[in-house]
Amino acid sequence: MTSVLAASPGERLRTLRDLMGLTQAQVSAMSGVASSWISDVENDHIEPQDDKLQLIAKATETPVGFFYVQPKTVPLDSLRFRKLASAKRTVTKRVHALYSESYRVSDDLITSQSYPTPPLPFTDSDKLEANDIEFLADQTRIALRLAPDKPIPHLTRVLERGGVAVAPMVLSDQSGSDEPTVNAHFGVSYWSGLGDTALIGYFPASGDRDRFTLAHELGHLVLHTFRPRVKNAEAEANHFASALLMPYSRAREELSAETTLTEYARKKATWGMSIQALIMRGAAVGRIDDTRKRSLYVQLSQRGWRKREPVEVGQEEPLLLWTLLQRQFGERPYLPGAEHLAIPPAVLRSIAPTPRPKKTDKEPPQSSIDRDSGNIVQFAGRQARQQGPTRLAR
Structure with a gap:
């Protein structure tokens, strides 16, 4: 996937925290990277250091490539939610x-x-x-x-x-x-x-x-x-x-x-x-x-x-994303797929879950709800x- 814009590690770090529901202080405690450094990077006050991003990647079980990928834009005003009125903004x-x-x-x-x-x-x-x-x-x-x-x-x-x-x-x-x-x-x-x-x-x-x-x-x-x-x-x-x-x-x-x-x-x-x-x-x-x-x-x-x-x-x-994932990365696709796609393996497992084993007993075909x-x-x-x-x- 290509883009005329370069990925922003600081913005991607903020996205990772949103994705996992973590505060800057929590990321700091998990990784040993100072929260002040995290804040400065996210606000583009300083250039990020690769070694510190690697510490955060390891602590959150995230491929380091996550910080350098440029995602395809999903416009906020076009994204639709089905939710209750009580849904919190943070969630x-x-x-x-x-x-x-x-x-x-x-x-x-x-x-x-x-x-x-x-x-x-x-x-x-x-x-x-x-x-x-x-x-x-x-x-x-x-x-x-x-x-x-x-x-x-x-x-x-x-x-x-x-x-x-x-x-x-x-x-x-x-x-x-x-x-x-x-x-x-x-x-x-x-x-x-x-x-x-x-x-x-x-x-x-x-x-x-x-x-x-x-x-x-x-x-x-x-x-x-x-x-x-x-x-x-x-x-x-x-x-x-x-x-x-x-x-x-x-x-x-x-x-x-x-x-x-x-x-x-x-x-x-x-x-x-x-x-x-x-x-x-x-x-x-x-x-x-x-x-x-x-x-x-x-x-x-x-x-x-x-x-x-x-x-x-x-x-x-669902079956489609799992099928495409397995077709590209083999029988055990999560770790190689997560690395290639620059996504935490836990997220990949969520959106493309392994199908449950099929029943061995053969059943006659049906076309309506039991x-x-x-x-x-x-x-x-x-x-x-x-x-x-x-x-x-x-």
Whole structure:
């Protein structure tokens, strides 16, 4: 990866601290390098000394090349987060650093191996109506070679086959603190447009929440790549996610004012969406009025289902980045890959985890969610072919 700008070791040192959640004093204590020197380097008051950067690299288990690499810029105003309103700025800063480094690594792996980039639809319309978002969700299904009205058994694999990289993300704690990192973020994404790398990062939780997060972030890529400053971006992405996971015609067919919570639980197992998301979908397509929606939410609270719903949706597992990593660096790719990509091995393991061993028992192929267990059936499919994108404009 080339750039007309030289990498700044001081800026990279600041990025490393953000990435690991470390203060200057903590880096000093770990490495034996004076915190005043760290401050001076980060503020460009002095030129960094290689030997001291090597001490910091060793203490943080980071390749020294990290301080000299020039990452591809991810504009702040184009980076989208799915997060709670309570998310702390300090944690958001860490998430941005983690995502930026993850994007750099995924872009390197994808471009160096000529993996196809996504042919997603997009829009630059000033204002989107509800039917526009439904249309774009339908066009996204076409671009990703999905049936127009069927459940999506494995959304992660569909995205990866379609050229959208997916990376689980973990905020590591190198400080030695006993307090866990409180993270109110669900996902983050960026795509600059056709021909460029797209990456969706998510913080693993329950299977149904992960799927909605992926669909939500995909919505940002489609709806907001060329509309980065729209005010109601989160609401639009939520609408898109619901429309992608349960298309309009099926939502109108399956959801009604008579649908009970028990029936919603069965539909959760089929569609891989939470009961609460299904209720909201029913309201969005005009099959549930506000009175019925409130009643269903009261029932959810009474049963204790607002915080813990029945029916477990199995967690999906990304594969693309691991496959590219192993293809380039061999069966044990983390150490050589981390050195080449100039990234801490722990971060590389997070965004490109080793796949869990496959079950040895042969099972008959399935194309829907297991209705008994609620688990999402992970199946193999053909790689999505490049197609011309759909653009919605007014």
